[in-house]
Amino acid sequence: MNKLIIANWKCNPPTIEEAKELFEKIKDNALEKNVVICPPSIFLSSLICEGIKFGVQNCFWKEKGAFTGEISPQMIKSLGVNYVIIGHSERRNILKETNEEIIQKINEAVRAGLTPIVCIGESKGEDTFEVLNNQIKDIDENIILAYEPLWAIGTGESAPIEKVKEVKSFLKDRKVLYGGSVNSQNAPNYLEITDGLLVGGASLNSEEFSKIILCDI
Ligand code: PGA
Numbered sequence: 001m002n003k004l005i006i007a008n009w010k011c012n013p014p015t016i017e018e019a020k021e022l023f024e025k026i027k028d029n030a031l032e033k034n035v036v037i038c039p040p041s042i043f044l045s046s047l048i049c050e051g052i053k054f055g056v057q058n059c060f061w062k063e064k065g066a067f068t069g070e071i072s073p074q075m076i077k078s079l080g081v082n083y084v085i086i087g088h089s090e091r092r093n094i095l096k097e098t099n100e101e102i103i104q105k106i107n108e109a110v111r112a113g114l115t116p117i118v119c120i121g122e123s124k125g126e127d128t129f130e131v132l133n134n135q136i137k138d139i140d141e142n143i144i145l146a147y148e149p150l151w152a153i154g155t156g157e158s159a160p161i162e163k164v165k166e167v168k169s170f171l172k173d174r175k176v177l178y179g180g181s182v183n184s185q186n187a188p189n190y191l192e193i194t195d196g197l198l199v200g201g202a203s204l205n206s207e208e209f210s211k212i213i214l215c216d217i
Helices: 016-032 041-047 073-078 089-093 099-112 128-136 161-170 187-193 206-214
Strands: 004-008 035-038 053-056 083-086 115-120 144-147 176-179 196-199
Touching: 004 083, 004 176, 004 206, 016 035, 016 041, 016 206, 035 083, 041 053, 073 099, 083 099, 099 115, 115 128, 128 161, 144 161, 161 176, 161 187, 187 196, 196 206
Parallel strands: 004 035, 004 196, 035 053, 053 083, 083 115, 115 144, 144 176, 176 196
Antiparallel strands: none
16 A cells, blocks of 8 residues: 555644654655655755655645735745645634635645645534535545544544545545544554545654554555
């Protein structure tokens, strides 16, 4: 198997020294597998090295211009970075990103030659398939999706395997990763039924993340 494993460091760690330290510890294992490291983008230039795939956790939907604080897909691509996480639930909820903005970001990312990983998933109590339908309706079938139910993110309550299976078959031929409280214990189960993993908290622990990488046999 050569499943895709994405490390989403989110807004961590707080210093470049710690980021370098973490990266050094996972680098060798990441080289062996289909792993994409997504550190905070301000650290990218200091970490980028031969053979390792990198991604960012967000991008803007314009190439350039008067958009203070934003980073364009073309800038990301020009660093040699090829992946971008788009529409993470933390961005949808905390930063109020809409489905429309997410589509614009996907389009611009694809135009720049990046591979987007688009996060989808329901909140507790919501109808999963209704939410997913709405989130994916304008997304091309070739785009990689990450199913991350909100109630499973950072809670330790990972989604039941049966639920993820249902979502995978609902999404038919699309490439689907699973994310939400992935750890070295549950990773093999999700890898068996999906195309890979989006790992948050556990990707900040070098031992735990290395075990996750290496369980993809
Ligand atoms: P988690 O985060 O692994 O810490 O639950 C996953 C994510 O938010 O992508």
